[in-house]
Amino acid sequence: xxxxxxxxxxxxxxxxxxxxxxxxxxxxxxxxxxxxxxxxxxxxxxxxxxxxxxxxxxxxxxxxxxxxxxxxxxxxxxxxxxxxxxxxxxxxxxxxxxxxxxxxxxxxxxxxxxxxxxxxxxxxxxxxxxxxxxxxxxxxxxxxxxxxxxxxxxxxxxxxxxxxxxxxxxxxxxxxxxxxxxxxxxxxxxxxxxxxxxxxxxxxxxxxxxxxxxxxxxxxxxxxxxxxxxxxxxxxxxxxxxxxxxxxxxxxxxxxxxxxxxxxxxxxxxxxxxxxxxxxxxxxxxxxxxxxxxxxxxxxxxxxxxxxxxxxxxxxxxxxxxxxxxxxxxxxxxxxxxxxxxxxxxxxxxxxxxxxxxxxxxxxxxxxxxxxxxxxxxxxxxxxxxxxxxxxxxxxxxxxxxxxxxxxxxxxxxxxxxxxxxxxxxxxxxxxxxxxxxxxxxxxxxxxxxxxxxxxxxxxxxxxxxxxxxxxxxxxxxxx
Amino acid sequence: xxxxxxxxxxxxxxxxxxxxxxxxxxxxxxxxxxxxxxxxxxxxxxxxxxxxxxxxxxxxxxxxxxxxxxxxxxxxxxxxxxxxxxxxxxxxxxxxxxxxxxxxxxxxxxxxxxxxxxxxxxxxxxxxxxxxxxxxxxxxxxxxxxxxxxxxxxxxxxxxxxxxxxxxxxxxxxxxxxxxxxxxxxxxxxxxxxxxxxxxxxxxxxxxxxxxxxxxxxxxxxxxxxxxxxxxxxxxxxxxxxxxxxxxxxxxxxxxxxxxxxxxxxxxxxxxxxxxxxxxxxxxxxxxxxxxxxxxxxxxxxxxxxxxxxxxxxxxxxxxxxxxxxxxxxxxxxxxxxxxxxxxxxxxxxxxxxxxxxxxxxxxxxxxxxxxxx
Numbered sequence: 001x002x003x004x005x006x007x008x009x010x011x012x013x014x015x016x017x018x019x020x021x022x023x024x025x026x027x028x029x030x031x032x033x034x035x036x037x038x039x040x041x042x043x044x045x046x047x048x049x050x051x052x053x054x055x056x057x058x059x060x061x062x063x064x065x066x067x068x069x070x071x072x073x074x075x076x077x078x079x080x081x082x083x084x085x086x087x088x089x090x091x092x093x094x095x096x097x098x099x100x101x102x103x104x105x106x107x108x109x110x111x112x113x114x115x116x117x118x119x120x121x122x123x124x125x126x127x128x129x130x131x132x133x134x135x136x137x138x139x140x141x142x143x144x145x146x147x148x149x150x151x152x153x154x155x156x157x158x159x160x161x162x163x164x165x166x167x168x169x170x171x172x173x174x175x176x177x178x179x180x181x182x183x184x185x186x187x188x189x190x191x192x193x194x195x196x197x198x199x200x201x202x203x204x205x206x207x208x209x210x211x212x213x214x215x216x217x218x219x220x221x222x223x224x225x226x227x228x229x230x231x232x233x234x235x236x237x238x239x240x241x242x243x244x245x246x247x248x249x250x251x252x253x254x255x256x257x258x259x260x261x262x263x264x265x266x267x268x269x270x271x272x273x274x275x276x277x278x279x280x281x282x283x284x285x286x287x288x289x290x291x292x293x294x295x296x297x298x299x300x301x302x303x304x305x306x307x308x309x310x311x312x313x314x315x316x317x318x319x320x321x322x323x324x325x326x327x328x329x330x331x332x333x334x335x336x337x338x339x340x341x342x343x344x345x346x347x348x349x350x351x352x353x354x355x356x357x358x359x360x361x362x363x364x365x366x367x368x369x370x371x372x373x374x375x376x377x378x379x380x381x382x383x384x385x386x387x388x389x390x391x392x393x394x395x396x397x398x399x400x401x402x403x404x405x406x407x408x409x410x411x412x413x414x415x416x417x418x419x420x421x422x423x424x425x426x427x428x429x430x431x432x433x434x435x436x437x438x439x440x441x442x443x444x445x446x447x448x449x450x451x452x453x454x455x456x457x458x459x460x461x462x463x464x465x466x467x468x469x470x471x472x473x474x475x476x477x478x479x480x
Numbered sequence: 481x482x483x484x485x486x487x488x489x490x491x492x493x494x495x496x497x498x499x500x501x502x503x504x505x506x507x508x509x510x511x512x513x514x515x516x517x518x519x520x521x522x523x524x525x526x527x528x529x530x531x532x533x534x535x536x537x538x539x540x541x542x543x544x545x546x547x548x549x550x551x552x553x554x555x556x557x558x559x560x561x562x563x564x565x566x567x568x569x570x571x572x573x574x575x576x577x578x579x580x581x582x583x584x585x586x587x588x589x590x591x592x593x594x595x596x597x598x599x600x601x602x603x604x605x606x607x608x609x610x611x612x613x614x615x616x617x618x619x620x621x622x623x624x625x626x627x628x629x630x631x632x633x634x635x636x637x638x639x640x641x642x643x644x645x646x647x648x649x650x651x652x653x654x655x656x657x658x659x660x661x662x663x664x665x666x667x668x669x670x671x672x673x674x675x676x677x678x679x680x681x682x683x684x685x686x687x688x689x690x691x692x693x694x695x696x697x698x699x700x701x702x703x704x705x706x707x708x709x710x711x712x713x714x715x716x717x718x719x720x721x722x723x724x725x726x727x728x729x730x731x732x733x734x735x736x737x738x739x740x741x742x743x744x745x746x747x748x749x750x751x752x753x754x755x756x757x758x759x760x761x762x763x764x765x766x767x768x769x770x771x772x773x774x775x776x777x778x779x780x781x782x783x784x785x786x787x788x789x790x791x792x793x794x795x796x797x798x799x800x801x802x803x804x805x806x807x808x809x810x811x812x813x814x815x816x817x818x819x820x821x822x823x824x825x826x827x828x829x830x831x832x833x834x835x836x837x838x839x840x841x842x843x844x845x846x847x848x849x850x851x852x853x854x
Binding site: 184186189190193212223413415417418421454457458461462465466468469470471 | 523524526527531534537538541542545680684685686688689690692725
């Protein structure tokens, strides 16, 4: 079930109303049932995959707590991790790895038949797999008690607001919340609804409108001029941000309406002054996951310089692969890793350079340069991320600044009349974010007289309704 | 996160759960707890009422906006909406009516036809409409206007392909009260009821062109620039790359389906005209010559056109070999003439009609007028 569907508009109020009417004993059962219904709206049979991973990690958690021998404990953890990852591998990466292997063998003259499993990727598989894995590792490390109540554990993995696209929660933050009583708090409910409205604005008004342009151009960039390719790439930077952070806003808001707190996933990442900062503000639940469960166990930065660089590149490559079974994603991850490595290696040199120009750390000009550089670097990396193939990405890179034709801006799906709406929506987003960084907009609006406040809310909702795109576009991150 | 056992938690629980968990209290404490509990519940109820009220206002707003937009679009006097309004308000009443797809819309200039034939004319061509939608629109026309003497129905290579989805549905949204139009749309899209009954659905969910803004402007008396002359929408464009892409993407040529349902719709069109005593003429308007070669089953399609024409005694004028069919200066793409091409073609077809009417009056009963090469 998509958040931006009529089905969800009926589902969510019904689930919320019944949730608050039930006694504590039945609430978690109700959330689990609702989450199953939510997930089965995509492909019902795929619930079995979830059941398998949930069972594996539920049992593993209990045994991990029981077993005292560290060696056995470690073996148990790895068995659990590998079993969970096997599901991910079969559904998501089998075709990719066999295809790559056969391709590589072909280079050496071995022409092997390519085994293919043509199955649809279960929605949100990477998300709930990672959430399950974090539970197993945390139990292994002794930082989380094993959950004995199967219903509670299953709800932790399947909690519908964040089931298919995160935030990827940690058991320490979410699991205990299913045992707590969530009273109906007007502030939670109204704040949650406002957060959802903001998420819908990002998704429906910005991301889905820009997607019309981006999809047209990136489906065959060779058919478009340099200006269109450049615009599509710029649009994609906003599309992916608004799509994914919009989803997170809706997820966090929906959970808040039910009285749950999910972790923040985005903190205005395009305002970052460095790539390192960008990754502290972009998809925080995933980047911290990789930090805690891949980068740090590899040794992090407490190793030799060479090993540290390798750790960074490896972590980012795996992170790229997590996003999709395609070399473009691996390259995107690697590129970000290279950005980080280069950033760290040249830090002193850059400081000296800025110093020689009289641009000290807190000067506005220096910040503007750093912000622009970070945005451009991220923007360039999105080309690799969005392109269908490395060949397409190379084409886009080489045609960004060539053959600009201002007579041909529109595409088949995105007519010129949509451009002012898209531009105004992006501007509104930036103003909203800037305002929110200066003052808390919700509390500012909350102090207004009720008539003005309601007029503002109603105008906002009506604007989302009137300027939204409702072509039932999936959230980009659903595929990951 | 709120802690278990807090007042907040206790007061918000169901009464049965609360009473089971509370230790015994003296009457003063009990009274105070009951009062606080009542206050919290009152606050919660107030919140629910507010949320309900807010969403209620939104629903009312949506209905009001929908009514304003529909009314505004129906007031527009120019452009495609203006043409549709004239039709649905019964203000056309032309003697010659042209029906068809976007090819009809862009090829037949009723002003030229009126000037040359001396009879009033109107173009009912619709962008993205297949024959099923074209017939539905003709029926709507007939319901509100005097019956025309002649219907010139423009044929396309895709005439026998039925509509898969409603193209530009907002163009129909203000007129869904018309039963035949609504039923035809429902055949294509069973969810069209949403556009009729769910406020704003037809304008914001189904439409990507912000027609609702036109509606709001129309409500205050504003009409867009006229680009629809008696229903005719000329395309002032030069030859585009569309055909080159089409050819590159289909090196083996293209085929258009001949669906049984498509043939039935054509028969329905003929039946409607015959029942209303309207003379029907089939015209295959010019198509770029290279496209004709690219269409692999063109002979089959034309065989069906001829079979229908002969079976129902309908004249068929084929402009495939039009004098400028190979000249890109007269086309926008393989299917559509540009404004220059449309002007020349309208002139040709109007002269053809004049000659046809003259022949008819000279020799009553002469139905088979020789297909005239351009």
